[in-house]
Amino acid sequence: MKSFVDIDHVDKVFPLPNGDRYIALKNIDLTIQQGEFVSLIGHSGCGKSTLLNIVAGFEHASSGGVVLEGREVYEPGPDRMVVFQNYSLLPWKTVYQNIALAVDSAMKKLPAGERRGIAEYHLDLVGLRRARDKFPHELSGGMRQRVAIARALAIRPKLLLLDEPFGALDALTRGNLQEQLMRICEESHTTCIMVTHDVDEALLLSDRIVMLTNGPEARVGRVLEVPIPRPRHRLEVVNHPSYYALRNEVIYFLNQQKRAKRRPTAPAMVTSGAKTTVDIGFIPLTDCAPLVVAQEKGLFKKYGLDVTLNREPSWGAIAEGIASQRLDAAQMVAGLPLALTLGMGNNAPIPVITGLVMSRNGNAITIGKPLHQKGVHTLKDLKEALLQTPDQSHIFGTVHPASMQNLLLRHWLSSGGINPDQDVSLTVIPPAQIVSNLKAGSIDGFCAGEPWNARVVYEDLGVVMATSEDLWAGHPEKVLGVREDWATQRPETHMALIKALLEACEYCDDRRHREEILDLLCLPQYVGSDPVYTRLGFIDPYLQNKHAEPESLLRHNQFFINRTNHPVWGETLWIMTQLARWGISPFPKNWVEVLGRTCRLDLFSAAACELGLPDIETAPKPFSVLDETVFDPNDPIEYLNRLPFCRSIRVEEIMLDAPPNAA
Amino acid sequence: MVARIERSSVPSSPLLNVKTLFQKHSRKIIAPLVAIALFAVFWQLFSMTPNAGLPGPIRTLQETWYLIVNPFFDNGGIDKGLFWQIFASLQRVAIGYTMAAIVGIALGILIGANPLMYDALDPMFQVFRTVPPLAWLPISLAIFRDSNPSAIFVIFITAIWPIIINTTVGVQQIPQDYKNVARMLRLSRKDYFFEVLFPATVPYIFTGLRIGIGLSWLAIIAAEMLVGGVGIGFFIWDAWNSSRMSEIIISLIYVGIVGLLLDRLIAVAANRIVPGARS
DSSP: OOOSEEEEEEEEEEEOTTSOEEEEEEEEEEEEOTTOEEEEEOOTTSSHHHHHHHHHTSSOOSEEEEEETTEEOOSOOTTEEEEOTTOOOOTTSOHHHHHHHHHHHHOTTSOHHHHHHHHHHHHHHTTOGGGTTOOGGGSOHHHHHHHHHHHHHHTOOSEEEEESTTTTSOHHHHHHHHHHHHHHHHHHTOEEEEEEOOHHHHHHHOSEEEEEOOSSSBOEEEEEEOOOOSSOOHHHHHHSTTHHHHHHHHHHHHHHHHHHHHSOOOOOOOSTTOOOEEEEEEOSSGGGHHHHHHHHTTHHHHTTOEEEEEEOSOHHHHHHHHHTTSOSEEEEETTHHHHHHTTGGGOOOOOEEEEEEEEEOOEEEEEEHHHHHTTOOSHHHHHHHHHHOTTSOOEEEESOTTSHHHHHHHHHHHHTTOOTTTTSEEEEOOGGGHHHHHHTTSOSEEEEETTHHHHHHHTTSEEEEEEHHHHHTTOEEEEEEEEHHHHHHOHHHHHHHHHHHHHHHHHHTSGGGHHHHHHHHTSTTTTOOOHHHHTBTTTBOBOSSTTSOOBOOTTSSBSSTTTTTOOOHHHHHHHHHHHHHTTSSOEETTHHHHHHHHBOHHHHHHHHHHTTOOOOOOOOOOEESSSSOEEOTTOHHHHHHHSTTOOOOOEEOOOOSOOOSOO | OHHHHHHHHSOSSHHHHHHHHHHHTHHHHHHHHHHHHHHHHHHHHHHTSTTOOSOOHHHHHHHHHHHHHOTTOBOSTTOBOHHHHHHHHHHHHHHHHHHHHHHHHHHHHHHHHOHHHHHHHHHHHHHHHTSOGGGGHHHHHHHHOSHHHHHHHHHHHHHHHHHHHHHHHHHHTOOHHHHHHHHHTTOOHHHIIIIIIHHHHHHHHHHHHHHHHHHHHHHHHHHHHHHOSSSHHHHHHHHHHTTOHHHHHHHHHHHHHHHHHHHHHHHHHHHHHSTTOOO
16 A cells, blocks of 8 residues: 655754754654554653654654655645644634634635535534634633634645644543544544544554654654554443553553653763773674774774773673673674673673674574585475484584574574474584584584684585575674663763774775785784685685585675664564573563663764764564564564464563662 | 522612622722822822912812813913813824824834844834933924924824834744644735734734823823923913913823823723733
């Protein structure tokens, strides 16, 4: 179905008198169908009225725009009538004259008699026949709002915009008016967008409820469908079986946002004494290239940072280093910030944030020669091999429970009908030791990053079964993770770090620099691997099998192109579902809050903006990973329930802030 | 139940009506009367002291009784009854003030709607506004070389500033809501002016008009004292020159009452024209 209203990546930035910018709305992306009733809900100051004003044309989006029936909205017009909270009737005109002014100015072409008929008809529609010749100040609030609605509807707008229309009315009047509005809208098939902060009102009237996160940088937090059939009546709606579940969802969302709002913002920033020496942990892998480049090409220095790169033995060491504050920042596998924030392994939650994805792809699933020689070429073969040898345990290595390697390997096995918890056994081995383990026969296969797959194939110890491109092309792989408290205390250092690494990422994806980077990576203090196999997939075509033709995989290590560096909520949420699926961490009931806290789109967009890079976020769209099951970022639990081999999920409220000591 | 309320609220006789009305507003009526009586007593006592320069209320009434009872006599020249004196002053005010209202409202709307004009002209107006009315008189005499047009010009130039300034503010203060409605309906310029801008500005215009009428009445007395001819201002000056203190006193009371009536007149007009405007 063609969309009727298209709110396309709308940002709204207000310049402040002191030269700063206040980002009110960020990347609002909505499509609305004809005849649909959509409510915008959120706390005060979240920019919902601003959004409505942009649709009305009173304000302009700083970037992005609004398209109504294929035409961009530039200025207010009678095709988008607004019902304001304060009614905005002209006090020197009677009820009838107020309506007639709208009809006369918007329908000039009609003969006078017909125009009068339209005005009178709408007067009757809202039941104000007896108040026809009264002035607005002689009417009650509810009557005034009915006049405003009649005025708006009389000229047959394509879109009716309601800005907290019943906010100033008493409960009884509000209820009556809501029912009247609903009836009129249904009869005239008017498309409506309503701003409200009344949950029951939103549920009663809407087909969809769009929940906005708190400003600044308000985004669409969640979209909730209200599947209650029409025509609706108040009592029937309240008694509908899904009513309270829906209501709880909205209230829960609002409470999460309220809690986020109460959280103290950045304490007094110490700009002069900001720490410019930074300890960053990394793991020797091809995709630590941005860190190496930023260090060796002086990009950290350019941003005033004195960085020490600490080569860590394992991802577990990185997690410990961040938790104990030995490390200020670290290269992390994409799931690690979430796992730490959610308190993986029954640890206390440590909020860890990421504002930069440093690389995408770069993983592969490799099996050892013995398995390959048994005729395992595909996932299906693997399943059969496992069935044939039920008494034998097959061990697969991954690098960390919260790593994409683990999650993708498990997802891949499940998609082939193999239960990763029962049919095989998975073990965690640091990446650098994985090849020796395969060689020694202590594992049958593994999923890890480069250059270790390439080395196995190059040394003819095994074959690659699937690469990142086969599993989930463009999945987030390594991110820059820091503790939230560290970032709050040193926002400028953190920003400098993101900018330096963003620039390094851009450098890494220029293929002319790859030879130089390869030389740097192969230095003993970094990866220290042999360039002969390290270059496979990084510069040269990728080898999946020693005896097969090399395959050109230009995006096997993706550092910058194709929006590599944008953190994306939908992807992070998918990771969250998988962590819950395999029992690595509970699924947070307050997942919107957790997403907003860990996956800091605002930091990335600030950095990109300062570097003059385009910052276009994608709207949260449903996607699927590897299999047919569609992941809708608005309903993660439902996705989890459809996945095979899902353990019983713990859904818990994760308290990210330690409760205050005193009540 | 409704019927009973209606019956009890309808008074049984007109006499009772007056009585209840009086009871309701007794304080509002009695208090000023007592104050006036006290004032008259003190004035009388004061005038009975030796060396008192002013006649007491009783002597004033005695001496001016012929003026009070014969307001319409006309002996030719400037020897006319008080009605004619005040009427002549009012005529001048009417002409000057009407011109000030027309020019002032037009200029005010123009300036209010145009920020550039406002920035350019407002400082000048702020200076002119503070010039005392009589200071304009020599200039107007130089321009018109005649006493009557000069007096009218002084009224005009006195009354115009508050009208301009209030109209300007009124246009600038049109609530954003009304402008939004106009933008949403895409009203034409003409419609915007007549349906939104002007009606929204009317309360402010009337504020300006009320201040203007008060200032005009202040200015005309002073101007007439200087330019002469028939008019209450010169009547007072003439009485002073002939040492008729009682006539001065009675004229002052007339001037005050007329000023009050003029102010009320504009207020009543404002309430009639602007429905629901603040009082």
